[in-house]
Amino acid sequence: PAKPVSIFTEGWLRRIYDEKPVQPVRSRFPPEPNGYLHIGHCKAIAVNFGFAKHHKGVCFLRYDDTNPEKEEEKYFTSILDIIKWLGFEPHQVTYSSDNFERLYELAEELIRKDKAYVCHCSREEVNRQRGGPDNRGARYACEHRTRPVEESLAEFRAMRDGKYKPGEAYLRMKQSLTDPNEGNPQMWDLPAYRVVEKNHHHRTGDRWKIYPTYDFTHCLCDAFEEISHSLCTTEFQQSRISYDWLLEQLGMKVPKSEEKGPMQREYGRLNVGGTILSKRRILMLVEGAKVEKKNPDGTVEEKIIPPAVRGWDDPRLYTLVALRRRGIPAKALLNFVEELGVTDALTEIQPFRLESSIRKFLERTVPRQMLVLDPVKVVIEDFAAEDDVEITVPYDPKGAIPGERKVKLGKEVYIDRSDFREVDDPEYRRLAPNKVVGLYNVPFPIRATTFSKDESGKVTEIRATKAAWTTEKTKTHIQWVDAATAVPVTARQYNSLFKSESPNTLDWKTGGYADDLNPESEVIHKDAVIERGIKDLIKEHSLDISSSSDNLIRFQALRTAYFCVDTDSTEDNIVLNQIVSLREDKAK
Ligand code: ATP
Ligand code: MG
Ligand code: MG
Numbered sequence: 001p002a003k004p005v006s007i008f009t010e011g012w013l014r015r016i017y018d019e020k021p022v023q024p025v026r027s028r029f030p031p032e033p034n035g036y037l038h039i040g041h042c043k044a045i046a047v048n049f050g051f052a053k054h055h056k057g058v059c060f061l062r063y064d065d066t067n068p069e070k071e072e073e074k075y076f077t078s079i080l081d082i083i084k085w086l087g088f089e090p091h092q093v094t095y096s097s098d099n100f101e102r103l104y105e106l107a108e109e110l111i112r113k114d115k116a117y118v119c120h121c122s123r124e125e126v127n128r129q130r131g132g133p134d135n136r137g138a139r140y141a142c143e144h145r146t147r148p149v150e151e152s153l154a155e156f157r158a159m160r161d162g163k164y165k166p167g168e169a170y171l172r173m174k175q176s177l178t179d180p181n182e183g184n185p186q187m188w189d190l191p192a193y194r195v196v197e198k199n200h201h202h203r204t205g206d207r208w209k210i211y212p213t214y215d216f217t218h219c220l221c222d223a224f225e226e227i228s229h230s231l232c233t234t235e236f237q238q239s240r241i242s243y244d245w246l247l248e249q250l251g252m253k254v255p256k257s258e259e260k261g262p263m264q265r266e267y268g269r270l271n272v273g274g275t276i277l278s279k280r281r282i283l284m285l286v287e288g289a290k291v292e293k294k295n296p297d298g299t300v301e302e303k304i305i306p307p308a309v310r311g312w313d314d315p316r317l318y319t320l321v322a323l324r325r326r327g328i329p330a331k332a333l334l335n336f337v338e339e340l341g342v343t344d345a346l347t348e349i350q351p352f353r354l355e356s357s358i359r360k361f362l363e364r365t366v367p368r369q370m371l372v373l374d375p376v377k378v379v380i381e382d383f384a385a386e387d388d389v390e391i392t393v394p395y396d397p398k399g400a401i402p403g404e405r406k407v408k409l410g411k412e413v414y415i416d417r418s419d420f421r422e423v424d425d426p427e428y429r430r431l432a433p434n435k436v437v438g439l440y441n442v443p444f445p446i447r448a449t450t451f452s453k454d455e456s457g458k459v460t461e462i463r464a465t466k467a468a469w470t471t472e473k474t475k476t477h478i479q480w481v482d483a484a485t486a487v488p489v490t491a492r493q494y495n496s497l498f499k500s501e502s503p504n505t506l507d508w509k510t511g512g513y514a515d516d517l518n519p520e521s522e523v524i525h526k527d528a529v530i531e532r533g534i535k536d537l538i539k540e541h542s543l544d545i546s547s548s549s550d551n552l553i554r555f556q557a558l559r560t561a562y563f564c565v566d567t568d569s570t571e572d573n574i575v576l577n578q579i580v581s582l583r584e585d586k587a588k
Contacts, residue, residue, distance in 0.1 A: 006054070007047075007338055007341055008054035012342050012343045016051075017051075017229070019263065024055070024057040025055035025056075025058075026052070026229075027049075027057065027058075027059045027230070028048060028060040028225060029059060029061055030064045030096075030218070030221075031061075031063065031064065032071075033079060034067065034071050035075060035279035035282075036279075036321055037078070037082050037320045038318055038320060039272050039319075039333075040272070041320065043340075043347075044233070045086055045088065046337040047337075048231055049083070051231065057228070058091035059090060060090060060093075061080060061092075061093045061094070063076060063095045063096065064217070065095050065202070066097065067211065068202070068211065071202060073202060080093065082320045082321065085320075094221075095203060096212075096221050099217075099221055100208060102224065104160070107193060107216070109250065110173070110246075110249060110250065111153050111156060111171075115249045116152065116172060116173050116192055117144055117145055117147060117152045117171070118147075118152045118155035118169055118171055118172075119142060119144040119145070119169070119172045120144060120168060120169050121144070122167070123167065129141065130177070130185065130188045135185055140177075141177060152171075155169065159171070159193065159195055159209075162209045165195060166197045170191045171192045171193035172189045173189055173190050173215075173245075175188065175189050175242065184241055185238070186238045186241055191215075192212060193210045193216065194210065194211060194213065195209060196208075199211070218243070219243040219262065220246065220247070222262040223247055223252045223262055228262065228263065229262070229263055229265065230262045231264075231265055231266075231267060232264065233266060233269045234266040234267065235266075236266055267343065267344055268343055268346040269346050270340065272350070273349065274351050274496055274502070274503070275317070275351060276497075281508055284305070284513075285307065285317070285497075286309055286314075287307060290304055291511035292510065294510075303510075305514045308497065308514070308517050313325045315578075316496075316497045318351075324550075325567070326578075327563065327564025327577050328358055328579060329362070330550045332362070335361060336354060336357040339357060355581070356584060358579065359581075362580070364400050366554045367555050367556070368396060368397070368556050368558055369530060369533060369557055370440065370481055370557070371479065371529070371558075371576075372414045372480065372528060372529050372530075373416060373491055373525040374418065375417070375481070376461070377412055377413075377460070377462070377483060378414070378446065378448075378480075379411065379464065380464050381449070381463055381464065382465050383410070388409065390407065391408075392407075405533035408482040408531075409442060412482075414480060415431065415462075415478055415479070416478070417459065420459065420462060431448050431462070433449070435448060436469060437476055438469075438478070440477050440479055440558060445466075446464040447466075448462050449463045451463065481529045481530060481531050482531070482532075486529035486532070487529065487574065488528070488573070489529065490526050490576065491524075491528040491563065491576045491578070492566070492576065492578060494522060494523075495518060497521045498513075498521075499516050530557075530574070534555075534574065552564045552565065560582070561580065561581045562578065562579040
């Protein structure tokens with residue numbers, strides 16, 4: 001049989017390999033540990049780990065921890081956990097900070113080669129040297145650029161030893177700032193080292209007061225780890241030239257050749273519309289926000305906005321921990337990334353694309369169950385002793401998913417309130433007085449006879465009898481749950497977090513986004529019931545959502561939606577999360 005086609009066997013990623021067809025392939029995924037990963041990172045993980053796996057090579061997880069002001073322990077743990085959940089195992093977990101000594105030595109070497117200098121200019125002055133705010137003006141060097149090597153070396157050591165405060169000194173690479181023909185701003189003497197105020201680092205402690213920049217660190221760490229293919233997103237396209245430049249200065253790469261050293265190539269980001277991916281904004285949703293609003297009369301009002309979600313893993317977010325908690329299978333996410341393909345173009349999708357892909361995946365992988373969100377009791381008056389049975393029902397009527405369950409039938413069953421009407425209508429196909437409807441898997445349909453209501457007018461009970469089909473055409477079946485054995489559950493259904501389709505364009509500065517929050521983003525059904533078969537599904541699985549193995553309990557609730565069992569579940573209260581609806585809902 002022909003080898004299956006994948007994003008690695010043809011297209012952009014194939015060409016990247018052919019540009020440098022080495023064995024073994026060595027790649028890396030280099031997140032900054034300053035936040036939770038989001039759906040876009042799933043593409044980066046699939047590309048980097050997947051590329052190595054396809055070519056039987058190795059992929060490193062490298063925490064790019066060069067910014068001590070923004071990093072936190074909890075992010076490290078979560079990143080590794082999510083990579084494992086997605087089904088990948090890093091060849092080795094490394095930290096940019098492990099290389100701080102070596103990077104420092106190389107910075108001194110660069111100075112000795114007269115390819116770097118310590119500069120004391122202000123940020124504004126540096127911007128002017130780089131052609132002003134639009135980068136269009138004439139560029140020029142400052143006096144520090146030509147200072148003697150020995151002087152830069154001494155000043156760099158003084159930076160290291162704490163003589164300077166942030167902003168008072170930088171190590172700058174001596175690139176092509178003064179070459180009028182060099183149009184790429186990434187070559188205009190980028191900073192290589194900076195003095196950091198809050199400099200306590202979670203791994204190196206108080207050892208360093210200066211920290212290397214991304215532009216200095218990334219290519220060198222790639223070289224240390226002997227990365228063959230350094231794949232990143234297209235924002236870094238302009239940086240490729242400085243990436244190569246630094247490696248060449250230090251003899252780690254040969255100009256215009258990929259013989260030696262790592263090769264950087266850039267693929268297009270994956271962006272999901274209709275939601276928020278920015279770390280700072282998600283933080284506002286998670287923790288709430290304090291914003292300042294200027295009134296027309298000039299006074300300033302402080303406004304406290306409460307949290308909009310329960311945490312970074314709230315199922316309404318698009319962080320990977322949230323998508324996992326919502327019940328989206330890791331494999332379905334990877335399939336989705338594959339379906340979209342990889343090129344150097346940006347991929348912008350709306351959530352419905354993701355959902356329809358998830359739905360397709362679940363359709364052929366999860367068992368069916370009967371869940372009633374808003375139950376109303378039906379008493380089958382002529383229910384006889386011989387009707388009291390346990391029906392054996394396959395998990396999947398089409399037989400694609402193995403297994404079966406026992407469904408209990410009794411005299412009293414619950415159906416969904418929305419499947420009953422007090423007044424019939426010829427167009428109506430479900431239960432109403434004197435109308436016949438089928439109950440899934442039950443040998444006879446039922447006919448409603450009477451019903452009772454409470455003072456508020458709410459239907460409390462429907463009475464029915466066993467019936468026969470009156471016409472062949474209108475055999476509608478509805479889901480139901482045996483009242484005597486029903487398992488009470490709390491079912492949570494999700495809609496988009498914002499009313500607007502482009503929440504990124506909302507007012508995040510003075511808190512206007514809070515007015516656009518969708519009050520229906522989470523709908524909780526506290527009195528829902530499910531067939532007792534759920535208990536067997538739970539027995540077969542672990543409830544540990546934090547486990548990196550992807551074995552959540554997921555099912556299709558007939559005529560309702562796909563659900564999974566949430567970790568909020570306790571011994572006597574099962575909590576369900578809606579993964580996706582059964583059909584695309586245009587009204588949302
Ligand atoms: P963000 O700013 O969205 O939080 P980031 O680029 O700061 O993302 P990093 O932790 O630096 O996040 O990302 C690690 C890797 O993931 C990088 O190689 C980056 O290019 C890649 N990546 C980040 N966002 C996306 C995305 N939306 N699509 C594809 N790859 C992404
Ligand atoms: Mg980054
Ligand atoms: Mg970022």
